[in-house]
Amino acid sequence: MHAFAHLLDLFKRLPPTPRNLTFMDIAGYSHYENVCSNILAFYFDPKEDHGLGDLMIRSLFSLHDKAVNRPVNSIEVIREYPTSNGGRLDLVLSGEGFVVGIENKIYHWLANDLEDYGRTIDVAAGTDKEPLKYVLGLRAVAEVLPDGFQSITYEQFWEAVEDRMGPYLSKANHKWLQYLLDFIQTTRNLTSNAMNESLPNDQFFIENNEVIERLFTERTHFIERLNHKVSQLKILVCEDPNLRSLLTQDPWIYLKSVLVLDFIPTEDLNQIALDLGINPNGWELTILGRGRSESFLAQLIQNSPQLLGLRSCERAQNGRRIVKRWDLEAGFEEIYSDLAQFAQQVCDATRANQEPVS
Numbered sequence: 210m211h212a213f214a215h216l217l218d219l220f221k222r223l224p225p226t227p228r229n230l231t232f233m234d235i236a237g238y239s240h241y242e243n244v245c246s247n248i249l250a251f252y253f254d255p256k257e258d259h260g261l262g263d264l265m266i267r268s269l270f271s272l273h274d275k276a277v278n279r280p281v282n283s284i285e286v287i288r289e290y291p292t293s294n295g296g297r298l299d300l301v302l303s304g305e306g307f308v309v310g311i312e313n314k315i316y317h318w319l320a321n322d323l324e325d326y327g328r329t330i331d332v333a334a335g336t337d338k339e340p341l342k343y344v345l346g347l348r349a350v351a352e353v354l355p356d357g358f359q360s361i362t363y364e365q366f367w368e369a370v371e372d373r374m375g376p377y378l379s380k381a382n383h384k385w386l387q388y389l390l391d392f393i394q395t396t397r398n399l400t401s402n403a404m405n406e407s408l409p410n411d412q413f414f415i416e417n418n419e420v421i422e423r424l425f426t427e428r429t430h431f432i433e434r435l436n437h438k439v440s441q442l443k444i445l446v447c448e449d450p451n452l453r454s455l456l457t458q459d460p461w462i463y464l465k466s467v468l469v470l471d472f473i474p475t476e477d478l479n480q481i482a483l484d485l486g487i488n489p490n491g492w493e494l495t496i497l498g499r500g501r502s503e504s505f506l507a508q509l510i511q512n513s514p515q516l517l518g519l520r521s522c523e524r525a526q527n528g529r530r531i532v533k534r535w536d537l538e539a540g541f542e543e544i545y546s547d548l549a550q551f552a553q554q555v556c557d558a559t560r561a562n563q564e565p566v567s
């Protein structure tokens with residue numbers, strides 16, 4: 210136990226690890242090259258609704274091995290540009306005096322025929338346009354690339370974009386600007402994963418792995434013991450004919466830790482449920498009306514003296530009304546007695562509420 214206490218003390222001293230979760234991470238699309246290429250195509254087009262004009266193409270030009278100064282008022286953006294040998298180049302940007310070819314790499318290896326791609330861009334450029342060729346990826350390509358392709362990383366590109374963004378902000382569409390910032394953070398998250406960068410707290414878990422594994426094992430056994438208590442209470446309910454007669458189905462256990470009692474105390478099928486759950490903080494009994502029965506339950510509580518205590522009761526995060534809590538040390542007899550008594554009170558209140566006024 211001393212080892213666990215020392216471990217927890219060390220853990221409490223660690224700063225929280227920032228997640229930097231993005232919308233694309235949540236959607237699960239962050240690692241798809243086609244999705245990223247579609248987004249790049251949108252922001253590279255100065256005429257699109259983002260309002261950022263030529264920010265992206267100017268930033269790209271700034272990273273070229275030699276200075277590029279071309280007018281970019283009108284750009285044709287082409288996705289999946291067909292190459293001479295039947296391949297597909299991710300992005301081609303054709304403007305006045307230039308043709309840009311971009312091969313976008315996220316997690317896949319660079320196995321493309323860059324010589325074929327390069328010849329294709331040269332043909333598209335002809336004699337009056339400058340061919341510019343880039344491999345854009347999470348990592349830089351160490352070796353010299355064929356046919357004039359230049360390796361640039363997303364981080365290099367985003368730094369160039371951020372350096373030039375200021376003058377563009379006044380005309381930017383706020384919605385599309387936020388999406389761009391989210392996309393930038395997404396690729397930065399992917400870069401960290403690709404480079405196997407360690408987070409500040411990783412060393413703690415590496416150094417204490419053995420003790421942490423033991424701690425998780427002990428906690429698992431602890432939770433199993435708690436859940437076993439729920440199973441024991443279920444047996445008590447099933448063996449009580451009075452309480453069992455109120456239920457519309459056998460009591461059942463949800464997620465191993467919650468005993469669920471369903472009963473319909475009225476003829477119009479309003480359904481009420483009692484959930485008795487256990488966790489390391491103790492026992493908790495909650496009440497809810499299923500579906501449309503929530504309004505019926507609210508009316509019942511308001512009109513019934515038997516349920517007076519529920520009018521100002523605490524609400525759980527899911528909106529359920531918390532009837533009562535017990536410590537883990539509370540005995541089965543006490544918890545079961547309170548549960549049966551409250552279930553009977555709800556049924557009695559329902560019958561009283563339905564009796565005609567004489």
